[in-house]
Amino acid sequence: MSELTQAPVNDAAAGTPQPRLRILIAKPGLDGHDRGAKVIARALRDAGMEVIYTGLRQTPEMIVDAAAQEDVDAIGLSILSGAHNTLLPRVIDLLQAAGMSDVPVFAGGIIPEEDVPALMQAGIAAIFGPGTPLEEIVSFVRARTAAHC
Amino acid sequence: MVHHSVAERRALARALTRIENGDLSVQDELRAAWSATGAAHRIGVTGAPGSGKSTLVSALARAWRLRGHSVAILSIDPSSPITGGAILGDRIRMRELSGDPGVFIRSMASRGSVGGLSAAAADAAALLDAHGFDFVVIETVGAGQSEVEIARLADTVVVVEAPGMGDDVQAIKAGILEIADVLVVNKADRPGARKTVAALQAALDLVPQTSGHHGVAGTALSDAALDAGWVVSVLQTTATAAEGVDALVDMLALHREWLHVSGVGDARRRRRYSQELRVRLREQLLLRALQILGGDGYDAALREVAAGRRTPLDAARELAAQLIIGSEL
Ligand SMILES: Nc1nc2c(ncn2[C@@H]2O[C@H](COP(=O)(O)OP(=O)(O)OP(=O)(O)O)[C@@H](O)[C@H]2O)c(=O)[nH]1
Ligand SMILES: [Mg+2]
Numbered sequence: 057m058s059e060l061t062q063a064p065v066n067d068a069a070a071g072t073p074q075p076r077l078r079i080l081i082a083k084p085g086l087d088g089h090d091r092g093a094k095v096i097a098r099a100l101r102d103a104g105m106e107v108i109y110t111g112l113r114q115t116p117e118m119i120v121d122a123a124a125q126e127d128v129d130a131i132g133l134s135i136l137s138g139a140h141n142t143l144l145p146r147v148i149d150l151l152q153a154a155g156m157s158d159v160p161v162f163a164g165g166i167i168p169e170e171d172v173p174a175l176m177q178a179g180i181a182a183i184f185g186p187g188t189p190l191e192e193i194v195s196f197v198r199a200r201t202a203a204h205c
Numbered sequence: 206m207v208h209h210s211v212a213e214r215r216a217l218a219r220a221l222t223r224i225e226n227g228d229l230s231v232q233d234e235l236r237a238a239w240s241a242t243g244a245a246h247r248i249g250v251t252g253a254p255g256s257g258k259s260t261l262v263s264a265l266a267r268a269w270r271l272r273g274h275s276v277a278i279l280s281i282d283p284s285s286p287i288t289g290g291a292i293l294g295d296r297i298r299m300r301e302l303s304g305d306p307g308v309f310i311r312s313m314a315s316r317g318s319v320g321g322l323s324a325a326a327a328d329a330a331a332l333l334d335a336h337g338f339d340f341v342v343i344e345t346v347g348a349g350q351s352e353v354e355i356a357r358l359a360d361t362v363v364v365v366e367a368p369g370m371g372d373d374v375q376a377i378k379a380g381i382l383e384i385a386d387v388l389v390v391n392k393a394d395r396p397g398a399r400k401t402v403a404a405l406q407a408a409l410d411l412v413p414q415t416s417g418h419h420g421v422a423g424t425a426l427s428d429a430a431l432d433a434g435w436v437v438s439v440l441q442t443t444a445t446a447a448e449g450v451d452a453l454v455d456m457l458a459l460h461r462e463w464l465h466v467s468g469v470g471d472a473r474r475r476r477r478y479s480q481e482l483r484v485r486l487r488e489q490l491l492l493r494a495l496q497i498l499g500g501d502g503y504d505a506a507l508r509e510v511a512a513g514r515r516t517p518l519d520a521a522r523e524l525a526a527q528l529i530i531g532s533e534l
Contacts, residue, residue: 075226076289076316101290106314111297118303122296124211125310127218154211 077105077201080128082114084147085137092165092186093134099190100132100197116146124154129201130181132193135165140175148179160200164188208306209336217336221311224328235328238335243474245277245334246461249359251347251384253375256367257391258344259298260444266302267447268454269340275307277338279329281322281345281355284314291315295344309338323354324488327481330358347381356384358477360470361460363387363453366405368397374404382412385437386460393441393449405439412437435463494528502527 081097083090090112097107108126110118123131131151135143144163151157160181167175172183182196209217223231250258259280266276280295293312302308313329315322326343333341345355347364356362364385366376369392376382388409390401440456442449464470495503506524509515515523 074289074316075228076314078222097292101285101292102288104288104290106284106291106293106312108296108312109292109294111294111300113300115303118300121304122310124215125218126312127215127222155215 077130077197078108078126078128079105079197080108080110080119080123080126080131081134082110082119082122082131083112083134084114084116084119084143085135085139086113087137088112089136090134092136093132096132096134096164096190096193099194103194103198105197116143116150119147120150120154120156123151123159124156128159130197131159131161132197133161133163133165135163135167138166140165140167141171144175144180145178162193162196162200164193209309213336214309217309217332218311220332221313221329224325224332225313225316227325231328235332238332241335241337242331243334245338245341246361246457247330247334247341247343247359248457249356249362250342250344250365251356251362251381252365252389253367254346256365256375257442257444258346258365259295261365261389261391261442261450261453262295262342262344263299263302264442264444264447264450265342265453266299266308266340268450270305270307272454274339275337276302276309276340276342277333277336278302278308278310279313279326279333279341279343280310281313281315281326281343283346284316286317289317309333309336323358324481324484326355327358327477347376356381357480360464360473361386361457363389363457365389365391366401367392368395368401374401374408376405377408382408386435387453387456388437388439389442389453390439391442391444394443394446398441402439402441409437409439434467435460435469494524497528498524 079100081093081100083093093109097109100107108122108128110122114122119131119133131147133144133147140163144161147161148157151159151161157179161179162182162184163175163180164184166186167183175183181200184193220231220234250262252258262278262280266278269276278299280293282291282293282295284291291314293314295312296310299310302310311329311333313326316325330341330343343355343359362384364376364381364387366374366388368390376385376388382388382405388405390398390405392398438456440449440453442453444450461470464473502524506515506520510517510520
């Protein structure tokens with residue numbers, strides 16, 4: 057194979073960077089603790105993704121607004137506050153209203169088993185409980201966004 | 206002041222993604238937008254990590270919004286050189302701008318190549334400009350050459366410093382003082398702010414007031430001539446309390462006025478276009494050259510270099526001479 061097809065050409069053609077997955081990680085709710093969200097953000101970064109990290113106390117409106125401006129491929133929400141049954145469906149509704157229902161939303165944190173079916177029904181793509189291996193989350197994001205990159 | 210529909214904002218966001226990905230289809234949008242660029246005041250904000258750039262940009266945006274202006278923010282953070290991934294966290298400090306239809310914030314990763322980032326950032330800034338935002342702010346971490354390149358995309362460059370980062374004043378250490386049109390010592394609520402102001406003032410006295418927007422070869426005016434008449438001042442802000450921000454807003458407006466009246470603004474824009482044109486020309490020439498040479502021609506030259514028979518420059522000159530009839534080695 058010619059060397060031409062390899063790195064030197066890409067380096068030189070500086071105007072042609074590679075597409076990358078862009079993932080929004082946010083922490084809705086009022087509790088002030090985002091260690092879990094940061095761990096996931098780092099894992100996705102280490103997997104080569106671009107993580108837009110918006111920090112604490114995000115309302116569903118803020119999350120969807122940021123997701124639209126940042127044109128993300130997926131949204132990950134870390135929830136500890138117990139308000140998941142209102143916050144998560146609200147994010148889904150707002151995404152729909154913004155014409156962004158194609159953006160998958162996954163959630164992590166403390167969500168009781170019995171609430172999971174209704175949330176999945178509402179359109180949440182995946183829910184990861186405490187102790188889910190990070191590789192599982194990374195593979196999920198890769199699989200759900202496979203068409204984008 | 207513009208108002209974009211939700212659909213327009215989505216379309217803008219998607220176009221920015223295509224710019225970042227080097228997707229040529231976005232050229233249609235850029236072509237259509239190009240004649241509408243130039244109305245925004247483009248402001249580059251750079252400085253050491255953690256000096257408070259994002260917080261300050263957020264406070265600035267709020268102040269502009271109160272005056273009825275719209276604001277686009279392009280926040281650029283480095284990609285990991287190992288994995289290519291990035292954590293883009295500038296939005297954390299811009300929470301108060303969320304939900305405001307007169308503000309558009311986009312985070313951008315540097316994606317490795319300086320040339321590529323400049324080209325993408327230039328196109329992104331142009332697109333935001335053409336969308337009618339009154340201010341387009343480009344935030345970068347000021348640590349080296351790439352930031353200087355990015356700052357050159359702006360009409361006005363703000364370098365942000367914070368006190369208490371040891372005895373060193375980061376902006377001086379990083380050699381980015383020369384690119385500043387306005388210097389800000391943020392975190393003025395912290396001890397040592399006055400000392401930092403004094404250190405910057407002293408350092409400014411040593412910088413020939415040519416300002417660092419060094420032209421690329423071929424531009425007509427010297428830097429000294431271009432930038433004569435603007436005195437860089439050092440302002441203090443406490444971004445977290447929006448203190449000193451009105452004075453900064455006024456100083457930025459004054460600089461823009463000066464750019465206009467002095468003609469320096471036009472000259473800087475010409476330099477900017479010249480820079481962009483050169484980056485693109487280099488890229489296009491290389492692509493064409495590689496197409497014409499084909500894999501074999503390139504590989505042959507590469508073998509010569511690898512075997513120690515040609516220096517890279519000599520090999521490149523020979524390739525160029527093959528391509529361009531009548532050119533000298
Ligand atoms: N005391 C004080 N803290 C401030 C001020 N401005 C910003 N900060 C704090 O400084 C920290 C960094 O602020 P950022 O705005 O993220 O700084 P930055 O320069 O954008 O940081 P990077 O983008 O990571 O380079 C945050 O904790 C801010 O709350 C200020 O005026 N006074
Ligand atoms: Mg920042």
